[in-house]
Amino acid sequence: MSIILFGAYSAALLAIGAVGFTMQFGVTNVLNLAYGGILTTSIFVEYYVTGHSTNLWLAMLVGAAAGAVVSFIVGFVIVGAFLRRGAGGFSIAMVTIGLGLMIQFTLEAIQGPFIYAYTSSNTTTAISISGVRLSSEQITAIGVAVAVMVVIHIVLRMTKLGLWMRATADDASLTRSCGVSPARTRAFAWLVSGAMCGICGVFLGIGVGTFSSTTGGDFFITAAAAAVIGGVGKPYGAMIGALMVGIVSQGSAAIISPAYAAISAWVILVAVLMLRPQGIFSEFASERELVA
């Protein structure tokens, strides 16, 4: 039971991060390896702006804004410039890794290699579900993740922008010939992805309690595992992928040792890449894309 509940909690965090990552990848076709750096930046910005208040909603707002701004600069401005210059896939991957490392070490240069801790968690009230204690922040994280997924669903299904994003992910040139501005769609994808990254970062910082300049990088690969399992570019697949990764990593942490929480998720990622690079749920996800 504790594995399922804690699995659901880590799946909630992963889902926010993984859906943000996979949506942007689907729309812009850029493997954003700087995502972890964006995640860490939004944790630090949020910590400095609101770190000493207990208002979770304000924290989320600040984190989302920080993530969106950094993601826009990294993705739309810098990577976009390299793309216009005709850089190939490998160069773009190098650009995003380079930017990710530059972000990480800029934070480290400012902050030092120290571990930061939230001090505002003294108000935590624990809630007991069949013997397993979850903090109110953890419950909120699950609730927010569900809400974010619902919002993403509504945006993707019921707004013009969502339609454009899905269309661009499917066939960018056809979408452009239908009169949709690809630049605007891409800009929106980077902003939404960054905002989700920021929200994810806030809960990650509060949930783990401590963070340093490398926090985002480690978490990002696990979120990427969830995204790849669900099929890259498929938000709905990423949600299911997050649930799987969350439960498996919590299970292996409980059964083998805590060090294996991340390792098992990464092993799943490699296995999926090897056996089914299109993702486990790809038919399922793409069918839903077609029906809507």
Add this chain to the structure above:
Amino acid sequence: MSAATVYYLSGLAILFGINLIAIWGLDLHFGLAGINSFAFIIFQAIGAYVTAVLSLAAPQAGSFESYILGTSWPWPVALLCGALAGAVLAVPVGLIAVRRLRGDYQAMAMLVLALIANSLIGAETGWFNGPSGVEGIPAPFGNLNVSLYSYHWVFLALTAVCCLVAWWIARGISRAPLGRALRAVRDSDSAVAALGRDPNTLRMTALLAGGFLGGLSGGLLVEYVSAWSPASWLYGETFLFFTAVIVGGRGNLAGAALGTLIVPIGIVEVTRQLPQFGYPGEFDSFQWIAIGALLLAFLWFRPNGLIPERRRIFRPPSERPGGLLASRPRIRRAQSP
């Protein structure tokens, strides 16, 4: 020059040689065969670990160290086994990440393999002593009764010999028909397949050879610095090697050598002479930022590096100058960015 300066410069030359072997290995993967080898550091790591545990002797009773093997083989054998371990490791890495995956997916799989290897070796304390790593690896020619200063020259000679071996392997592959086939795989693997060569076999060959060089470099490094732990081979080190290849110019040995001189030696080692500031490690952060900026600048202004790969022109024997059809248009291979 004072003795201290000479000592420092010979140390730099040793590090240059060790890095050069690894970067030539990476150039075989990435420059020649077009493999996005973001896991390259694990080849160096396994070479270092294997060389270490084969020459360290078994952990003493009552010590907190634990590692596998623990023989005290002579260092040349241990070094050779380290290099071979790099080549052997190329087989699983190739099966996982090279046979079916391309582009972004390959890059991601490689990156994650490097992370898994690093965390696994940190978590499993019985293999290579976990996060604290192995230390006290005996130095080659350790029983020579010479001063610390003279010993540097001995080790430099050993490094030079290893570099020569690496050069012989890398140049041999690059100039052989195999090298031509590998460049073809990099530029268009479907064309290679259409001509009846198996691109995956070719890629695996490059991966094995590069893994051997990575292992050799790791073994030599651990014999020089005498300690090795998971913190010595985070995936950022691979990024450092890639930056060297891109700055110098991919696909040619001189370019890789120039990149080694500029990035791991020029930016990382030489700048340590500058006055340090801030907390311990703050300086390193600025080094990393500088490396990232250099990489972005090169990808923007000079994506083919300082020494671009030579443009190769293929002429069948009948079209060689003076041949019957000398005036025909030549078949050119497009320069890959």
